[in-house]
Amino acid sequence: AQILVLLAIDDDRGRVITAPSLRYGLKAAVLAELTLLGKVGLDEQKKLRVLDGDPIGDEILDKELEKICASRYPRKISSWMYGLGQKKLRRKIADSLVSNAVLIQDGKTFQWIIPYSADPQREASAKYWIKTQLRDMLLAGATPEPWMVTSLSVLRACRLLSLIFTKEERKAASKKVETLVRSGIFKDPIAQALEDITSATAEAGA
Numbered sequence: 001a002q003i004l005v006l007l008a009i010d011d012d013r014g015r016v017i018t019a020p021s022l023r024y025g026l027k028a029a030v031l032a033e034l035t036l037l038g039k040v041g042l043d044e045q046k047k048l049r050v051l052d053g054d055p056i057g058d059e060i061l062d063k064e065l066e067k068i069c070a071s072r073y074p075r076k077i078s079s080w081m082y083g084l085g086q087k088k089l090r091r092k093i094a095d096s097l098v099s100n101a102v103l104i105q106d107g108k109t110f111q112w113i114i115p116y117s118a119d120p121q122r123e124a125s126a127k128y129w130i131k132t133q134l135r136d137m138l139l140a141g142a143t144p145e146p147w148m149v150t151s152l153s154v155l156r157a158c159r160l161l162s163l164i165f166t167k168e169e170r171k172a173a174s175k176k177v178e179t180l181v182r183s184g185i186f187k188d189p190i191a192q193a194l195e196d197i198t199s200a201t202a203e204a205g206a
Helices: 002-007 020-036 059-070 077-083 089-099 126-139 146-158 167-181 190-202
Strands: 038-040 049-052 101-106 107-113
Touching: 002 020, 002 089, 002 126, 002 146, 020 038, 020 059, 020 077, 020 089, 020 146, 020 190, 038 190, 049 059, 059 089, 059 126, 077 190, 126 146, 126 167, 146 167, 146 190, 167 190
Parallel strands: none
Antiparallel strands: 038 049, 101 107
């Protein structure tokens, strides 16, 4: 979810874009991360169940995991797309990026902390670093990592691949993302859950 917010910051205005689909994308990203961490998964009826309810140590993820744990019965992912996410989720994610010294908040706008701590040798922002990693993986054949494939899959579902790729690149990028999710980088239960999450995201934002 933090990756989505970073990519969605307009560099000129210093604000997160107002694309309606981003709201569902953030919810999808939270569910995807909980899935990758082994906290939730799908049962035989493709309903979301808690696999491990212990706190993670992340305020946002723990809040959402708590809500899923508190549900009286398992629900389909499409239901959670509307029921998951406390108010102002985007704001809370942005606040966490400020707390982690990735962004500086200046009133209602954000400024980048340069250099980004993960790449201190380069005079660039976290957004530049993330875009470079994702583009290199998809277009230049760099080794895919789960966070990369998951992020691109969520971006594809909420129709925001334009935040990374040019108009000429997007069609091919979209097809490759779909292939990567099914390529074996994820175990079958996780791959199925991610596909259901992104399908529900696309439907919610349609």
